Amino acid sequence: MDWEKIAGPTEEELEEEEEEAALKTPMKIDVSEVLKHARKPALKKSDKNSLLKRVNKKVRAPQVFCYVTSWSRKRPGAGRFMPEDVDPTLCTHVVYAFATLKEHKLAEANDKDPDMYDRLIALREKNPQLKVLLAIGGWAFGSTPFKELTSNVFRMNQFVYDAIDFLREYKFNGLDIDWEYPRGADDRAAYVNLLKEIRVAFEGEAKTSGQPRLLITAAVPASFEAIAAGYDVPEIAKYLDFINVMTYDFHGQWERTVATILLYSRWRVQPATRKS
Numbered sequence: 001m002d003w004e005k006i007a008g009p010t011e012e013e014l015e016e017e018e019e020e021a022a023l024k025t026p027m028k029i030d031v032s033e034v035l036k037h038a039r040k041p042a043l044k045k046s047d048k049n050s051l052l053k054r055v056n057k058k059v060r061a062p063q064v065f066c067y068v069t070s071w072s073r074k075r076p077g078a079g080r081f082m083p084e085d086v087d088p089t090l091c092t093h094v095v096y097a098f099a100t101l102k103e104h105k106l107a108e109a110n111d112k113d114p115d116m117y118d119r120l121i122a123l124r125e126k127n128p129q130l131k132v133l134l135a136i137g138g139w140a141f142g143s144t145p146f147k148e149l150t151s152n153v154f155r156m157n158q159f160v161y162d163a164i165d166f167l168r169e170y171k172f173n174g175l176d177i178d179w180e181y182p183r184g185a186d187d188r189a190a191y192v193n194l195l196k197e198i199r200v201a202f203e204g205e206a207k208t209s210g211q212p213r214l215l216i217t218a219a220v221p222a223s224f225e226a227i228a229a230g231y232d233v234p235e236i237a238k239y240l241d242f243i244n245v246m247t248y249d250f251h252g253q254w255e256r257t258v259a260t261i262l263l264y265s266r267w268r269v270q271p272a273t274r275k276s
Contacts, residue, residue: 065217065244066091067135070098070109070116083119088127093242095176095217096120097135101145104155106136106163106175117170133215134167137178143187146179150190160201167214174202174215174241181221182230192235199239217242222249 072081086094096116100109108114117134124130137146150156163175175198182191198216206213218236221227222245237243 065093088123093131098138099136131173133174135176176217178219195239
């Protein structure tokens with residue numbers, strides 16, 4: 001007779017079996033209770049500052065370009081607009097349009113321009129960070145002067161270096177190229193060459209003078225047809241600090257209804273309907 005089977009397990013054996021069973025059975029844990037007792041890691045001040053620096057590097061402040069035209073001073077009544085009417089805290093960059101070419105050199109378009117230049121530069125007294133640029137070109141200027149300028153390498157180089165002296169003399173921060181419009185393979189290549197010459201010269205002058213480099217920007221059309229006809233976009237992007245797209249050309253006098261919408265205006269503007 002097997003007395004061990006009849007007697008059954010001892011108390012010690014029963015305790016061991018209960019312990020083994022307890023280990024095999026999963027325990028139910030209330031997550032909310034665990035979270036209550038969990039300690040959140042505290043960031044040191046140095047850690048917080050380094051985190052902010054990493055975040056700020058990825059954030060770029062908005063760049064607001066404001067164009068002031070030379071003919072706006074001639075408008076009658078409330079339409080007259082002078083440099084003093086520009087809010088220098090609204091703009092990061094102010095561009096004066098337009099200078100011209102005289103004997104293939106950068107020059108004032110009229111005898112009133114020097115005074116207008118000085119008045120624009122004076123806006124820096126209210127906003128020292130303001131960048132003021134001078135634009136050359138425009139619709140009335142046309143494409144021919146740019147073609148003539150870029151057709152001769154010596155002429156183009158002379159223009160670039162004279163432009164640096166001109167911009168520094170009047171205390172501008174850069175040059176805005178408004179060629180309307182390069183068209184065809186020759187113009188496309190000439191436009192790239194012009195921008196490259198300007199950028200290289202601006203960088204060289206900054207190194208020798210110790211002054212901040214002059215900026216180079218461009219106004220370009222919004223039309224896909226015009227872009228495809230005369231702009232090597234990847235190449236010009238190598239040399240330009242900013243590219244300003246003339247989106248106002250999406251609409252014009254060729255449409256039956258033309259509306260000008262000003263987000264911040266001193267005047268109430270109504271859409272004008274043209275009768276056919």
